[in-house]
Amino acid sequence: MVFDYAVIGGGIIGTSVFNKIIRKGKSCVLIEKELDLSTGATKANSGLIHAGFDAETGSLKAKFNVRGNALIEGLVKQLKIPFKRTGAVVVGNDLEMLNTLCERGIKNGVKDLEIIKDDELRKIVPNLNEDIKYGLLAKSAGLISPYMFAIALAEEGAKNGGVVKLDYNIQNISYKNDVFTISSDIEKIQCKRVVNCAGAGFNDVSKLLGVEEFPIKFRRGEYIVIDKSDFVKLSVFPLPTALGKGILATPTIDGNILLGPTAEDIDKYNTETTSLGIDKILNYVKTTFKNVPLSKNIRQFSGIRVSVGEDFIVQKSKKDGNVVLIAGINSPGLTSAPAIAEYVVEELFGEKNEDISILPRESYFQGDSGKIVCRCEKIGENEILKALNSPVPCLTVDAVKRRVRAGMGRCQGGQCMIEVCKLIAKKYGLKLEDIKKESKNSFVMFKGDDYEN
Amino acid sequence: MKTDVVVIGGGPAGMSASLEASKQGASVVLIDVESRLGGILNQCIHNGFGLKHFKEELTGPEFAERLAQKVYQSNITVMLNSYVNYVGKNKVFVITPNGQEEIECKSIVLSCGARERTAGEIYLKGKRLAGVYTAGTVQKMINFYGKLPGKNAVILGSGDIGLIMARRLTLEGVKVKSIFEIMGHSSGLRRNIRQCVEDFEIPLLYNHTITRVVGDERVEGVYFAEVDENKNPKLETEKFLKCDCVLLSVGLVPENSLLPDETKREKFVVVDDERQTSVDGIFMSGNVLHIHDLADNATEEGEIAGKFAGLYAIEKLKRYDKVKVYFSNKVSYCMPQLVNKKEDGKFTIYLRANDNFLKKYIKVKCGDVDICKKFCIGITTGEMQEVEVEYSKIQGDLFVDIGD
Amino acid sequence: METVCICCPIGCRLKVEKVKDEIVVTGNTCPRGKEYGISEFTLPKRVLTTSVVFNSFTLTLKTNIAIDKKLQKSALMQIKNIKEKDYNIGDVVIENILETGANVVVTGKLKNV
Numbered sequence: 001m002v003f004d005y006a007v008i009g010g011g012i013i014g015t016s017v018f019n020k021i022i023r024k025g026k027s028c029v030l031i032e033k034e035l036d037l038s039t040g041a042t043k044a045n046s047g048l049i050h051a052g053f054d055a056e057t058g059s060l061k062a063k064f065n066v067r068g069n070a071l072i073e074g075l076v077k078q079l080k081i082p083f084k085r086t087g088a089v090v091v092g093n094d095l096e097m098l099n100t101l102c103e104r105g106i107k108n109g110v111k112d113l114e115i116i117k118d119d120e121l122r123k124i125v126p127n128l129n130e131d132i133k134y135g136l137l138a139k140s141a142g143l144i145s146p147y148m149f150a151i152a153l154a155e156e157g158a159k160n161g162g163v164v165k166l167d168y169n170i171q172n173i174s175y176k177n178d179v180f181t182i183s184s185d186i187e188k189i190q191c192k193r194v195v196n197c198a199g200a201g202f203n204d205v206s207k208l209l210g211v212e213e214f215p216i217k218f219r220r221g222e223y224i225v226i227d228k229s230d231f232v233k234l235s236v237f238p239l240p241t242a243l244g245k246g247i248l249a250t251p252t253i254d255g256n257i258l259l260g261p262t263a264e265d266i267d268k269y270n271t272e273t274t275s276l277g278i279d280k281i282l283n284y285v286k287t288t289f290k291n292v293p294l295s296k297n298i299r300q301f302s303g304i305r306v307s308v309g310e311d312f313i314v315q316k317s318k319k320d321g322n323v324v325l326i327a328g329i330n331s332p333g334l335t336s337a338p339a340i341a342e343y344v345v346e347e348l349f350g351e352k353n354e355d356i357s358i359l360p361r362e363s364y365f366q367g368d369s370g371k372i373v374c375r376c377e378k379i380g381e382n383e384i385l386k387a388l389n390s391p392v393p394c395l396t397v398d399a400v401k402r403r404v405r406a407g408m409g410r411c412q413g414g415q416c417m418i419e420v421c422k423l424i425a426k427k428y429g430l431k432l433e434d435i436k437k438e439s440k441n442s443f444v445m446f447k448g449d450d451y452e453n
Numbered sequence: 454m455k456t457d458v459v460v461i462g463g464g465p466a467g468m469s470a471s472l473e474a475s476k477q478g479a480s481v482v483l484i485d486v487e488s489r490l491g492g493i494l495n496q497c498i499h500n501g502f503g504l505k506h507f508k509e510e511l512t513g514p515e516f517a518e519r520l521a522q523k524v525y526q527s528n529i530t531v532m533l534n535s536y537v538n539y540v541g542k543n544k545v546f547v548i549t550p551n552g553q554e555e556i557e558c559k560s561i562v563l564s565c566g567a568r569e570r571t572a573g574e575i576y577l578k579g580k581r582l583a584g585v586y587t588a589g590t591v592q593k594m595i596n597f598y599g600k601l602p603g604k605n606a607v608i609l610g611s612g613d614i615g616l617i618m619a620r621r622l623t624l625e626g627v628k629v630k631s632i633f634e635i636m637g638h639s640s641g642l643r644r645n646i647r648q649c650v651e652d653f654e655i656p657l658l659y660n661h662t663i664t665r666v667v668g669d670e671r672v673e674g675v676y677f678a679e680v681d682e683n684k685n686p687k688l689e690t691e692k693f694l695k696c697d698c699v700l701l702s703v704g705l706v707p708e709n710s711l712l713p714d715e716t717k718r719e720k721f722v723v724v725d726d727e728r729q730t731s732v733d734g735i736f737m738s739g740n741v742l743h744i745h746d747l748a749d750n751a752t753e754e755g756e757i758a759g760k761f762a763g764l765y766a767i768e769k770l771k772r773y774d775k776v777k778v779y780f781s782n783k784v785s786y787c788m789p790q791l792v793n794k795k796e797d798g799k800f801t802i803y804l805r806a807n808d809n810f811l812k813k814y815i816k817v818k819c820g821d822v823d824i825c826k827k828f829c830i831g832i833t834t835g836e837m838q839e840v841e842v843e844y845s846k847i848q849g850d851l852f853v854d855i856g857d
Numbered sequence: 858m859e860t861v862c863i864c865c866p867i868g869c870r871l872k873v874e875k876v877k878d879e880i881v882v883t884g885n886t887c888p889r890g891k892e893y894g895i896s897e898f899t900l901p902k903r904v905l906t907t908s909v910v911f912n913s914f915t916l917t918l919k920t921n922i923a924i925d926k927k928l929q930k931s932a933l934m935q936i937k938n939i940k941e942k943d944y945n946i947g948d949v950v951i952e953n954i955l956e957t958g959a960n961v962v963v964t965g966k967l968k969n970v
Contacts, residue, residue, distance in 0.1 A: 002518070051536075094478055145834075202464075218463055227572070270580075271580055272578070272580050273578050273579065273580075274578055275578055278576055278578070278713060282561055297573060297574060297576070298571065298573045298574065299571075299572075299573035300576060300578075301581060304617070310526075312761045327580055345548070368551070368552050368553075369548060371534045371536075371550045372486060372536035375486060375536065375708075378536070378538065378548070380548070381550075410571075410706075411568040411569070411571065412571040412572070412573055413590075414568060414569050414571060414586075414589065414590050415568065417586075417590060418590065418593055418594060418597075418598065432598055432600050433600060436583070437582075437583035437670075438583070439670045440670070441669075441670040441671065442582070442583035442670040442671055443583060443671065445594055445598075445600040445601060445602055446581055446600060446601045446602075446603065446604070447599075447600060447601070448595070448599045448600060448626075449624060
């Protein structure tokens with residue numbers, strides 16, 4: 001068949017566009033080169049739905065942020081994923097700068113912004129250091145699981161006729177008689193229109209399409225994850241700097257605390273954590289907070305943010321009107337995703353008809369959990385099986401972890417990882433030594449040598 | 454469901470607690486999340502268990518089997534594959550494979566063990582690669598499933614599980630390239646250094662740690678360095694070592710998240726000599742309370758907790774005034790921290806030293822009087838010490854010290 | 858020679874010497890330590906434990922007595938070759954393995970792992 005659309009890149013942008021196209025009643029294939037969706041920038045960020053005061057007024061970032069924030073509530077309801085408007089607060093002593101941010105927010109169309117101080121500030125951030133006086137409170141900010149958001153969008157799309165191709169390594173793209181042929185070593189996919197939202201791999205895809213490439217830069221952000229705690233109940237930002245929104249302390253939608261990110265320009269895509277980065281976070285949190293529950297630290301990770309200049313790129317290719325290019329999506333990309341998808345599908349591709357009614361996605365968490373597999377997060381076998389049997393293939397240990405949180409807790413999978421491997425192996429008829437952690441060669445274990453009965 | 458005592462965790466401490474509670478005449482429900490009793494003993498297939506408790510050298514599974522048989526011969530109700538979700542006032546909420554169940558009870562023994570410290574907790578730097586596992590996870594991988602974590606291993610930390618795994622990996626054909634220990638001494642038992650490390654000529658580097666784990670998708674190597682007196686790596690000593698897996702043996706953490714928030718804690722949860730916590734009717738034993746070197750000790754502690762939890766449930770537990778156990782800076786901790794002032798009999802104080810000592814006495818003082826003095830040839834931080842004290846000698850608070 | 862006794866968790870530090878024709882052990886605190894010291898001096902021995910994974914269950918095994926420690930690896934190889942059979946705890950799987958006088962005994966049987 002010839003699909004109406006192919007979306008290349010299974011991050012939050014790709015899954016949002018894919019979902020929107022399906023909601024317009026068009027056929028679509030989502031192409032991802034890794035073994036799971038959301039394995040790039042989407043899996044490693046702060047998980048915030050931003051209010052929208054931060055971006056330069058008039059920029060795409062400002063426009064999509066505010067619109068995206070407004071669209072989120074309707075989406076999460078249908079997707080059956082948790083979302084909470086907990087609010088966010090920027091804290092500092094530079095009242096002038098906070099006022100400037102507030103005014104910018106109002107210009108950008110952000111509602112519910114106010115400057116707070118004293119008791120009011122301490123009441124919402126009890127663990128803030130005494131010497132910090134003011135805060136800009138944005139009530140419309142919220143929390144979401146970024147990877148679960150992407151996976152749920154794709155699952156809903158897949159349930160309603162969309163096709164998700166994981167582990168699809170594009171070797172060649174050709175164009176003939178108004179049809180693109182996107183070939184891997186073993187397969188060919190045909191479509192009429194293409195969206196390139198391949199994130200860090202954007203230029204590789206553009207090259208194959210013969211369209212515009214951009215100078216993409218990488219910036220690494222390191223984080224510390226803390227086990228469930230009520231240390232902060234909303235996202236607390238420092239005043240922004242040229243490098244970004246700064247190191248924040250935020251709850252996650254699942255109740256953990258994130259400290260980070262750092263911001264370090266790097267030449268090569270590299271998700272290492274470093275002493276320098278982690279020390280930077282540790283030193284910063286001490287200057288801003290008291291009672292930081294660092295003894296409950298359970299993990300560190302780093303995420304790579306790509307950028308092409310200051311603003312997002314969301315445009316039709318000037319060389320080929322059937323190709324849309326989405327590049328340089330960094331913060332507030334997660335919040336903006338639903339708005340970017342709407343703009344791409346309705347404005348750039350002109351699919352202006354009303355969304356059709358579609359089947360809702362099924363949650364993994366309905367009914368009995370069954371035997372508990374992940375003790376820290378209380379995840380049962382039935383829940384893992386539902387994730388494994390959902391419309392998007394769930395092939396790896398980390399894919400299970402992102403979907404149901406098995407292995408996300410304080411023992412970090414020490415107790416359940418092998419159990420999860422067993423369930424994946426059973427589902428796909430594989431051996432334990434075939435199971436991967438995340439990427440194609442990330443085998444969890446090997447078969448014992450010399451003997452095998 | 455209704456019962457006198459609920460015991461949470463079916464390892465050595467939980468099984469012995471159940472047996473003792475049952476002996477007092479209490480009805481007992483023993484709950485475990487696994488599909489069989491025995492807890493961590495099932496994967497500890499090596500020998501060296503039971504010398505103290507059964508006066509015979511056993512492997513982990515044999516030790517577990519002996520206790521399990523006793524449990525099944527008694528009238529203890531065993532609930533397997535069942536996870537305790539929440540502990541409330543005289544109630545335990547359980548998730549079973551068939552749904553949720555509420556158990557009403559008069560006392561509770563927590564014996565749900567410990568978990569291993571993770572890469573995240575020690576801020577291990579580098580990528581989140583396949584091939585970095587805790588030693589206990591690898592123990593399960595090899596002993597239950599016959600799979601290997603890699604072909605060339607590096608072990609961080611020299612806790613007993615790490616040492617045992619160094620031997621197991623070597624015998625299974627995995628090259629253990631090095632063990633790094635950040636401290637100047639091992640936290641494992643001396644005999645394990647001898648039979649697991651020295652026997653196989655595995656390099657064990659003290660005052661060293663891993664600074665970075667590198668690789669693309671799986672572990673491809675580690676950078677390691679010597680540490681200074683503050684345990685910070687000296688970067689000028691950093692070197693690369695090729696390997697494809699990293700095992701962590703960097704300590705165990707009591708898994709006591711089921712305790713009510715108001716439970717009194719110091720370094721560990723505060724219990725008395727009967728192993729009752731500050732919350733009436735909640736008792737603890739085994740690694741959930743403090744980390745034991747030996748399953749035998751956890752078993753003994755289970756017997757104490759089970760006995761008194763049983764007596765509590767059938768309302769036969771006498772109340773006494775309590776004294777506190779203080780200790781000097783040579784001692785890392787003492788267990789128990791509170792003692793009932795009973796008229797007769799004996800109880801044992803377990804303690805860990807802060808440093809290594811040769812030919813010293815462990816002394817228990819009450820006021821200015823040494824009420825107990827025990828000579829020890831060698832005391833190490835890795836090995837738990839114990840001294841027996843007579844209740845009748847207790848006049849007031851106790852003070853534990855190591856000296857001449 | 859100096860060594861650490863592995864017979865129990867105390868880990869006594871042993872000194873083993875040959876005085877005339879007799880092997881003398883000092884530092885031990887029990888008779889097992891003396892025996893161990895002599896054996897360590899003449900022919901060091903270890904109890905070997907391992908597991909064998911079959912399709913429907915896993916067996917854990919040990920040698921009932923310590924064997925020459927140099928033979929651990931070859932004994933293990935032989936144990937790995939045992940065939941799936943309905944074994945029970947306590948069953949002897951291999952008698953007198955590698956002529957050491959030790960029997961390989963089932964210590965545990967884990968179903969549905």
